[in-house]
Amino acid sequence: MDKNPKKVVGEFKKAQDRIRELEAEIERIRDISERKILEQSLKESEERYRQLIESQNDSIYVLFNRKFEIINKKFSDMFKLTLEDVNDPDFDFIDLVAPKSRFLVEDRVRKLAQGIKLEPKYEFTALSRDNKEIEVEASVSYIKYKDGIGVLGIVQDISERKQLEKQLLQAQKLEGIGRLAGGIAHDFNNILTSIIGYVGLINIKIPVDDPCRDYIQQILKASDRATTLVQQLLAFSRKAITKPRIINLNTVIKNFSKMLQRILGEDIEFEFIPGPDIDNIKADPVQIEQIIMNLAVNSRDAMPQGGKLSIETKTCLLDEKYVHKYPYVKAGPYVLMMFSDTGSGMNEETLSKIFEPFFTTKTNGEGTGLGLSMVYGITRQSGGHITCYSEVNQGTIFKIYLPLVDEPADNIASSPELAVFPTGTETILVVEDDMTVREMIVDILTQSGYQVLVASSGNETLSIWERKANEIDLLITDVVMPGMSGSELAKRLSQKKPQLKVLYMSGYTLRVISQYDMEGEDIAFIQKPFNATDLTIKIREVLDT
Secondary structure, X not given: OOOOHHHHHHHHHHHHHHHHHHHHHHHHHHHHHHHHHXXXXXXXXXXXXXXXXXXXXXXXXXXXXXXXXXXXXXXXXXXXXXXXXXXXXXXXXXXXEOHHHHHHHHHHHHHHHOOOOOOOEEEEEEEOOOOOEEEEEEEEEEXXXXXXXXXXXXXXXXXXXXXXHHHHHHHHHHHHHHHHHHHHHHHHXXXXXXXXXXXXXXXXXXXXXXXXXXXXXXXXXXXXXXXXXXHHHHHHOOOOOOOOEEEOHHHHHHHHHHHHHHHHOOOEEEEEXXXXXXXXXXXXXXXXXXXXXXXXXXXXHOOOOOEEEEEEEEEEEEOHHHXXXXXXXXXXXXXXXXXXXXXXXXXXXXXXXXXXXXXXXXXXXXOOOOHHHHHHHHHHHOOOEEEEEEOOOOOEXXXXXXXXXXXXXXXXXXXXXXXXXXXXOOEEEEEOOOHHHHHHHHHHHHHOOOEEXXXXXXXXXXHHHXXXXXXXXXXXXXXXXXXXXXXXXXXXXXXXXXXXXXXXXXXXXXXXXHHOOOOOOOOOEEEOOOOHHHHHHHHHHHHHO
16 A cells, blocks of 8 residues: 655655664764773773883882872882872972972972973982982983873982992092002101111210200100101001011900000990900001000090990901992901990091091190091001991990901010110111111111111112122111012022021002012011111111021
8 A cells, every 4th residue: 555655755754863863872882882992991001001110120200290190119118108198289299309409409390391401310319208318310201291291200219329439439538548648658757767867876976964965855756756647647558567466356455455444544434345256367466456545545535524435346247248338348257346435426527537647526736637547547457347337425336347367366475675776797788769768777887887788779789799799698678669679679689699688678568568478477677767776676686586
């Protein structure tokens, strides 16, 4: 049956409208599905990104409008805060910057706002929420974020590296000062040797009742004080001649305790806590006593109202972890000697300078500033390591680590009393490159009855040796000379005449000495500066042995 054409057209239009509605519904469903897929994809992407930054060992953040939008767990752990903390309306990123670095960081923010290109890496001191300062290195890049520019940053804790750099700088500074001090002390030793030697000769020649003897005694006293200063400089520069022995630290401290108590005075309590079964060390016992005395004097001066000084010893092991902190220290077993006092303590600035020569906190005339530098030098020369911890009004702790040795302790006998200014008739060959010292030695030996041959260098000595070898009973030579060292010269001459006796002299020891085992017990040595009596006694001792 035929339908009305108008009705058919109307139904067709309705069908078209319905189709369009269905198409619109399908499109809406498709949009929702795509959006859902997009949202899911974005969510998964964000999760992957979050997992990525959470897995990093460095602290990572995104900063936008002075607020942290994203921080990872490492960042939270470093600064002791959470995302909720940084989302607080009152929180500003500058709160995590130490006051001394805030100008630097704020200046970068200003320059960035002005469009100035900045270095992506920079260092500053950060501040955690528990007020702990952290040395950090920040590496930043600038990214499009929301409706502006955000900062993507990676922060590394470089506190340990900074500490190592500081230690290295301090060690290099002390090493440089040490080389300078050693060179000055060596030259000054030669001058003092001449002064003391000639004054000693005058002292012997003039009558006992001559009024000039008083002047001579004052010159000798001044020379003694100068000699002490030189020895302290040499100890700091680790160029002092040592006589190492196998010793037990507990025994040395115990024997020195009575003198320590006199040094400290009655108002300071002294306590010695010896570790049980302390192993032995190899060091010069006189130098160890100098360490003890200098640290005790420092403690006494830090406790003018009285207090307590404790010395404790024990055996310990410095492992690789400790060596990583102090790279110039060798890992292994050590004996620790620890000084603890209840004195006034030191601030960080003072603490950084205590081992430098001539640095002192005492008033003029109360100290030379060489005590702790000598302690430092002796410790290092003995193969050891020294640290100091101190706080103002909280006392001071010095820790001295000396490498132990698996050997029995030596029996250290006292030197026998010898006659003053002994004489002789033997022939002595003197080799000294310093003219003043050389002439002074010749004068002393000539007046003591010896036959003297003189040379200023190794080559000149060899020339004399070719003519006079059979007559020479003793070679006296400086250790360090231009061209040929005294040790090399003695070795060459001893090969030609094995029975030749040798007496070395020097103001300090250098690497050449240790290369030829010149610190052994069989080596005859006299240290500059020396006087006429010391020299003639030593010569007689060598010739008669």
